[in-house]
Amino acid sequence: MQPDLHQKQQQQGIDVAVLVSIGRHPTTGRARRAEQDARGLELALAMEAELPGTRISMLHAGSQDDSSEAALRGYLGMATGVGMGLESMTLLEQPEGSDAIPALAKHLAATSPQLVITGARAERGEGSGLLPYALAEHLGWPLVNSLASVEKVENGVVTLLQALPRGQRRRLKVRLPAIISVDEAAPAARQSAFGPARRATFEITPTSPEADSELAQWHLAPARKRPKRLKIVKAASARDRFKAAASKSEGKGGQVLTDVTPEQGAEAIYKLLKEEDVLR
């Protein structure tokens, strides 16, 4: 009886809050659903499919106008089934140029979800990627970045796969509640369906906005192309300068093994591979 009940509690799933922002199309500059946040929502939907009873709530802090609403509806159209929890989205209303962190931290502390999923960085504005870290510091929760997938949730501990550079993965165990941030390594987001997106509603919650005064003082300009690094030749003599300009670069001259048995050659290669730590 007792274990059965326990099983049931496990099966109930957890509360997941997905933080979404308004993206910017890289070529046209139009508002759209942000790439990384959509991947975060995709991850949450995958969790819901794995773990029945998971409740997803979406959260956005910003102003409400036509273009932003269209962008936010892009997220709402991602779940087509009834009762998937995407019939509405909480919108913490605050004017453009306000700091989103206090409003989000306050709301998350009040609703206390067990898992918060965000994109790694915003596509417009400062886009520094500091928000998940700021929330983790405010709430005192652990944070894991660059997530690839959620493997399982049990007894308040979530097992995750973190994406490492060069396609590698690392398995982590994190105590809930936690914040996880998602970037390009997570599975790509599904398409948004128009009908459910139209039917979904916004729950508008007014906040006491705090203006981001520091950002207002900075000078923002469209990105310039970064200058290409020049090959600087520091040569003492004319001969060296000429050589650097004319000759094609030769390698540092590595070790060449001639007239060795295959075993000796293999041993030298094996030693190098061990040294570089690529053999697992």
Add this chain to the structure above:
Amino acid sequence: MSEIIRRDPRREWIARNRLHPDHASVLAALGVNRGGAAVSEWLGPHGVVRKNPHAIGFIGPNDVKRIDRSGFQQGGQSAATTPVAQDSRRTVTIDQPAFLVAVVPDLTGGRLSAHDKDLLGLARRVADADADQPGAVVAILFGEHKGEGDGELKEQALGDAGIDRVVHLNDEFYAGFAPEARLAALSAVEREMMPRFWLLPDSPLGGADLGRRLALRLGERAATGVWQVEADNEASLGWRCTARGGAGSLDIQRPLPRVALALAECAEPVDETRHAAEQLTLAASIPTTLSRIEDLGQVAVDPAGVALAEAEFILSGGNGVKEWGAFHHAAKVLGATEGASRVAVDDGFMARDRQVGATGTWVTARVYMAVGISGAIQHLQGIQRCDKVVAINLDPGCDIIKRADLAVIGDSTQILAALVTMVEQQRGGQRDAA
């Protein structure tokens, strides 16, 4: 040793006078004449170096005397004493720094990456801005540092990159994904040394993660994606930076905060000076925190599923590979991603998406193993960002041998088979021991 050159005019006069009875002994004492041949270079009476061209050079083909002043070629008679190429870099020691600039390099694979070196160049610029009151660059290293070589050479590599002080934390609880332990260590450094700036590389899963955590811990609004730093008297810390924002679509100009995360190529790496890289230890012990994140280690990934452009270890086959079955087996045993040269792809032995080179994929592997590839220029272009290149080839004169860090001349099939046996033996032995 004193820098002043002491001259003995009488001895120099004897050295010039070939008929003087003490001529030979004085020459030997002056140390000019090493090879036993005639003296070719001496200091003249006014401190000018005089040369005797008749004493140097060698007889080339057609009995013509040749003098090669580059010092590379040397004929039968040894040419004049060539001074050993001296290190022209200044040695800089900063004993009483006015302030500290803390840098936390990634130390990927135990070495300073190019990104780390750029960042250290930036740190040097910030530290050396005022020549009267130079600051010192403190590097906080987590994990093992391999360097190029052993012992002193290792320290030298750090000093050459522009590091004045090193705090090396090599405990096992910093290994893997341990942001909380690392953050505790950095907080201890902050309390003890109070650096004026913290600079970290904005690289995924290295400085980008740790730097943002550190910034929030210190209560600073970090500048991220910094790619340019300029002096600015109006800013509170005397510097202004340009940072990438809004997913690379914006340039943000702002005063440089205490914590900055810089992109690659943010500054030129240090190459004119060498620094002390003096070891420091923290006086206070670092409080151990109970981590809520547990690292279960890396997961075995199917190497064939890894994109060629970002694979860490590539085994690449070309025209010289005769037995493709053995090649695939070797890749599987070594755990390497497979690549191919254009010939192998054209001949149908490998898929087109496995082609490495200018027309295929530009790879960034840490170890690239080229089997039976002679190294066409297009192929060499494709592998120019690889760290270590291993070549197995029959022809010792081909171009890949010049590029390779380790080249083995021999039959690729046999060498690969021997390597596979060796790896399997080693693994079998380990399993027995366990």
